[in-house]
Amino acid sequence: MGIDVVLLGYGAIGQAVHRMLGAHDGEVRVLGVLDRASLADPDPAALTARTTGPTGPAGPGSGPRVPVLDLATAIERADLVIECASPAAVRAHGPAITSAGTDLLVASLGALADGRLRAVLEAGPGRCHYSTGAIGGLDLIRASAGTINAIELRTRKLPAALLHPGLPGALRSAITRTAESGTAAPVFSGSVADAIRDFPSNINVAAALGLAAGDLDLVAVDIIADPAAAMTRHEITVRGEGGNYRFGIENFPDPANPATSALTARSMVSGVLRLAGCGPHFI
Ligand SMILES: NC(=O)C1=CN([C@@H]2O[C@H](COP(=O)(O)OP(=O)(O)OC[C@H]3O[C@@H](n4cnc5c(N)ncnc54)[C@H](OP(=O)(O)O)[C@@H]3O)[C@@H](O)[C@H]2O)C=CC1
Ligand SMILES: O=C([O-])CC(=O)C(=O)O
Missing domain, CATH: 3.40.50.720 (NAD(P)-binding Rossmann-like Domain)
Structure with a gap:
């Protein structure tokens, strides 16, 4: 078998x-x-x-x-x-x-x-x-599909983990400035579709939340580039008719790829x- x-x-x-x-x-x-x-x-x-x-x-x-x-x-x-x-x-x-x-x-x-x-x-x-991938809580969100009003995802990663060859110039400059300044800063705010367009290999978790909720438009995505982020952090807030939920997930990056949580x-x-x-x- x-x-x-x-x-x-x-x-x-x-x-x-x-x-x-x-x-x-x-x-x-x-x-x-x-x-x-x-x-x-x-x-x-x-x-x-x-x-x-x-x-x-x-x-x-x-x-x-x-x-x-x-x-x-x-x-x-x-x-x-x-x-x-x-x-x-x-x-x-x-x-x-x-x-x-x-x-x-x-x-x-x-x-x-x-x-x-x-x-x-x-x-x-x-x-x-x-795949549930780099986060948890998707069972609860799936069970609440149809009763959810809004989901917020705040993802914090190392600037180097956010840089990739297809990145639009303005985003590249913002992330590079953050790395040089040594201070964390927001670099992206938008929909799941826009997040996936700009960071295709970095923010699949946003799509996971929307797919579980049954509506990708419920999810608002913020990405913070943080030069001190030894761990990748996904803060998830869900508001709905059945209740409000918060998940804070801190993952060690995969040693072979700092963009990916182990x-x-x-x-x-x-x-x-x-x-x-x-x-x-x-x-
Ligand atoms: N759902 C989630 O929570 C998460 C999802 N992911 C997804 O998993 C993917 C893999 O992550 P990871 O292993 O860290 O990435 P890596 O870059 O380490 O490995 C990806 C591998 O897939 C190959 N590959 C990429 N695109 C294609 C393609 N179009 N055709 C054939 N081979 C391809 C790459 O080849 P080459 O080196 O030649 O480019 C590379 O060997 C990420 O891109 C992301 O989309 C990652 C983290 C979390
Ligand atoms: O691994 C992570 O923490 C998240 C990630 O890259 C993705 O969602 O694509």
Whole structure:
């Protein structure tokens, strides 16, 4: 028994998930990974026996090697594809996975701010699962869907964790100024869609909150660049007819990627184990 999985993306989260699933190989078998090169060249012959390995702080060669697969083989063999790449990867490859009947677990939930893509992925027949990622409390928000009036998310990260090549110039300057001044400052205020547009790999948690609430427009996002932020902080305030809720989540960043909370990989492993039927299950 157990389930067969493939990792879509093999960076900080993908490698951590792979390492952690090693302790559960009776329940979950990692068949291989999809990387940028294998996704760009659909010819399985081009990939014959190619493997990849960890590139994190533990150093090359210190962890298990894993086969690199082409997308068609991954879809055919896997029960579940674990996406831990980027919203762009969900857009590009998610529909092929779920429409072929293979399940998909998504970390890059920002992609699902696009209602049309969400509808395609949810049409199946493969199931699209949403990872709780770097936060908690989504069960409570889901249970309160339809009764929520507003959600505020205040995310505090290191300036270096917020910088990325596609950042608009004004935001880049604001974040760089914050880093140079040594003082924390707000750098973004806006909707989930705008946050995901400007910080696609940094604020998927905002989309998670909106998806759980059943309405992304309920979520207001503030991002603070804080040169002293040894931990990434997500402050979540929910106001609704059933009650008011506050969650303060302080995560250590993943050592391999300061933009990503280390909790994210653990959340994905927990989700995969649940899909493999390993309890306990909180529902
Ligand atoms: N829901 C949540 O709470 C969270 C979600 N995330 C999501 O998880 C993603 C992965 O995080 P992390 O592991 O830290 O990131 P990394 O940058 O460490 O690794 C991402 C890996 O995915 C690959 N990749 C990215 N885009 C594509 C693509 N379009 N096609 C193929 N491969 C691709 C990258 O390749 P290359 O190096 O060539 O770019 C890299 O190997 C983030 O981008 C973010 O969207 C992250 C944290 C929290
Ligand atoms: O890891 C985090 O704390 C949040 C994050 O990057 C995301 O939501 O994309």
